[in-house]
Each structure stands twice: as structure tokens, then as C-alpha cells.
Amino acid sequence: MTVAILADAPTLTTGFGVTTRRIADALHGADQEVACFGLKAKPGDCADHRRYLIWAAERGGHWTDSLADFFSATHPRLLLLNMDAYNAVECLDAIRSAGYRGPIASYVVFDGLPVGRHYLDAQRSCDGVLASSQTAAAYLRSNGIDVLAVAPPGVDRNEFAPVPDPAALRERADLAGTAIIGVFGTNTERKQIPRVLRALPDIMSRLSGLPVLLYLHCRPAGYWRLCDIAQELGISEYVLFPSFAFDEARGVHTASGTSSAADRAASEHSMGAVSYVDRINCCDVIVNVPHSGDIEQVILEAQACNVPLIHTDDQGIMSEAVSSGGMLLSGCDIGTGRCGERIHHVAPSAITDAVVSILLDDQLQSTLRKAGQDNVAQYTWAPLQNAAREIADRFLKR
Secondary structure, three states, X not given: OEEEEEEEOOOXXXXXXXXXXXXXXXXXXXXXXXXXXXXXXOHHHXXXXXOOEEEEOOOOOOHHHHXXXXXXXXXXXXXXXXXXXXXXXXXXXXXXXXXXXXXXEEEEEOOOOOOOHHHHHHHHOOOEXXXXXXXXXXXXXXXXXXXXXXXXXXXXXXOOOOOOOHHHHXXXXXXXXXXXXXXXXXXXXXXXXXXXXXXXXXXXXXXXXXXXXXXXXXXXXXXXXXXXXXXXXXXXXXXXXXXXOOOOOOOOOOOOOOOOHHHHHHOOOHHHHOOHHHHHHOOOEEEXXXXXXXXXXXXXXXXXXXXXXXXXXXXXXXHHHHOOOOEEEEOOEEEEOOOOOEEEEOOHHHHXXXXXXXXXXXXXXXXXXXXXXXXXXXXXXXXXXXXXXHHXXXXXXX
């Protein structure tokens, strides 16, 4: 009996790709037949994967064009969605149009709360719902939606850990003697990366000549043309990217190997020659200021690597994930997003104050590192993997 998963392909490095891989691996390890309908995946992404079926959705045309063929080929007895509440509405319509009539379980991600009734009703229509956080679970239950389990994403502490010799790593990356501010997130509107760029001139001014570089782990041209913004601000020489060829969905090797040849050739510094985890470990501070979001993977990764974290205070799911293991910044204004959620815009001046205070205060750095290590210790992959196995057992036995 097959469990089908509709989400980013588990071969990708997106947040949904990472959680899908953990879910699929757990089900496969429990001797379940698994088939993933891999959003954002092309056939080449799945060519070397042999453990379970990954159906590449990107085959030309719209991703829904082959959904009916996927169901005909796999005959799933249970379908598990792993996606945000906004996209779940479109996917649920497509699933029914493609002919699937079996039970649907939803591992729902909320990019901020509250959400409108339209999006809650989509979750209500599912046969079972898993939440990623206690905050989300309480919200769902307050709206009359039963939550089968709270299953946050995790982080592998064997992969994400502090390096034993940070100075040697900095030397290898040609970054010795420089303060590194890291931003690890896609070039999308939600991530609000230009606010960090706009903070950089004042950060440099207040650090009294200390060399500073801003590393943006994203494609330079996406929702914003970030190189153009850096040029307008007169800070181009202080901003590093992986490369113009960088693929955000396929990323960089996590803890071993290196980035692509294109990244290495295009990188002015040799950051392009080190792994994803080493890039995190090169940073003196990581700034993540999306206006809304769920449990951002970089929260857990930064804390696991013992790097001080600055984050948006959404007074919700993201703040629950950060806990006391990061400096939380309140929004200078609060608006409304497309699902009705609150969006919190952090002022560049608040980012400046936070970065400068951390870089100039060894005791504050130590406090944030210790609190981050304590917080991330609870974020293992076991709750999500156990919840996936339990929900499969529940519906397949039925």
C-alpha cells in the first residue's frame, strides 16, 4: 500500500525538500511503499535516487499536467501534503481534479498567523492534520480543527555543529580578520533581504573601521536585483554571493564536498569552495528577518552551529522556534499578508543596532550561543518521523 507525498522533491535543499526527505525516509524505513510527487524537481534531480519513487513534476508545462499519471502509476492509499496553507488550497483542488479520492493528511506550514477562513477550511477538509509548532496547533484547535500531532522540523547535530578551528576555516575561506554577517534565505519578497543591505552602511560606520562583509546565500537576481541595490548603496565590494549561477532549490553540499564549479569560479573570495555548514560557521552573526514565516530551517542551523542569531519577532511561530536563543527584533510596522496573516517589517536601524551590539559584546555573544544550544537540543527529527509513521499506520490500517 503506497503512501504518496506531495511536496518539494526530497532531493532538493529547500525547507520543504528537507522535511519531505525526512518523512519519506522514515516511512521507507518502516517498510512502507513511498512515492513522492516532487514539486520543483526535474527528471535529472531524481536520476540517481533508488530507495523510493520520486516523480519529477517539472516536465514541461504546468506541474499538474502529470498528476493524474502519477496517481495512475502509484495507486496511493494515503496522500500526505507537506506545504504552506496558501499553496495547499491550489493543491487540494488539483488532487481532486486528477482523480484521487482517498484520504489526505496535511503537514501544514503557516507563514504567519492568523489566516483567513478560506485557508482554514482547506485544512478542515483534510482527513488528518499535523502541525509544525505548539503555536500553530493551538491556533488550529481554537478554530475547531483537530491536530493529530505536533511535529516540528529538526536539525541533524552530526551535520550542523561548530567547527573545531574557526580561525583555520576563515583562513581557508580567505576571510581572516573580517567580521562576517550572514543571511541564508531565498531571494523572495517574504525574506526582506534588502533591509539587511540597507543596514550595512551604518553597521560599517559604527564598527570603527573593523572590516565587514555581508554574505547573502541566495541568487543575486530573484524577487529583487540585490546587486543593483548594493551598488546604489555604495556597498557592492562588501557584499558576497555564491554566484549568479546559484540554484536556490539545489543549494550547496551540507557538510561535505563543495559547491559547484560555477560557484567557485564566480566567487571573489573562496567561500565558494566550502560547504553549506562551513559557510554558516564562517559567520560572526546570522540575520534572518522575514516579515512572516514558520519554523525557518536557518534558525535551527545557526543555533546548532553556535552562531549568534538575529531574527524577526513575530510573536508567533518563528519566535517560538527562536526562543531565547536569538535576539528578537520587533517590526516597525505590522501589515496584513495574502492569507490574512500579520507581517512584521523590521527596520534597518533595528538590524544595525542588533548587529553592532553583538559584534562588540563578547558576553552577549556567549549568552546567545549558550541559549541557542539549549534551545536547539529539543529540535530532533524524531517527532516528525514518528508522526509520519503513526499517521500512515492510522489510515492504512483503517
